[in-house]
Amino acid sequence: MNLGLRSMQSDDIEEVLDIEKEAFSPLWPGTSFKRQLNNRYSAYLVAYDILVESETDTIDQDGIIDRQGQWIETFVDTMRKVFKNADTRTSSAQKLAGYVGVWFQGNEAHITEIAVREALRGCGIGELLLIGSIRSATKYGSTVVTLEVRVSNFIAQRLYEKYGFSTAGIRKGYYSDNREDALIMTTSPIHTPEYQRQFDLLQQAYTDRGREIYISE
């Protein structure tokens, strides 16, 4: 499996529901992905198997990238290593590694959920999904990106802090399963040269680790 990012489609929903179920509490209310796909004020992205779809797609990055080009080989090699190191190999029925949902509300882009298959965590896929979300928010014209995260979810908090999110407040007893508090985390304004410069550096650092950023239309 070799990964890129693209918009979620209706035939992804079954797999996305599996990932959601695995990642969140059994009491998590679950998302009506079907409804969200028709919502022009949201963006749902999936990390998908790039080779399966390579025949038909073109890839949008800063600059023109051809799927047939040299970078494919590099990326394929990298992701082969990633998946070789994962405890559980994905079956041919599993084409998706993770997903993220973003709602555009006024000036804010709000990340509603982000999840990676458990067996594939720690390989940069969550970071790729977050990069895709911030790019979507920038493209949409949002001023800031916000989200809620459990106070106990240090892994997710580290990821968000890396991309400039800081704690803006607490929602007491926000999670209905155990009444856990949520941290409200938000970026500084994302259109400023400072944020964009930092975002560019982070993306550069991501690719310097042999991880590539491919986002298809």
Ligand SMILES: CC(C)(COP(=O)(O)OP(=O)(O)OC[C@H]1O[C@@H](n2cnc3c(N)ncnc32)[C@H](O)[C@@H]1OP(=O)(O)O)[C@@H](O)C(=O)NCCC(=O)NCCS
């Ligand atoms: C949170 C989540 C999406 C991260 O995805 P991931 O693919 O495992 O994360 P990545 O490999 O891309 O790691 C990116 C960054 O996250 C942080 N991170 C990831 N794993 C970590 C760990 N075990 N310990 C501490 N920080 C960690 C680090 O900052 C890391 O950057 P680094 O590689 O420079 O250290 C994933 O753990 C997940 O799906 N969790 C369950 C669902 C969930 O909690 N979602 C968040 C709801 S708010």
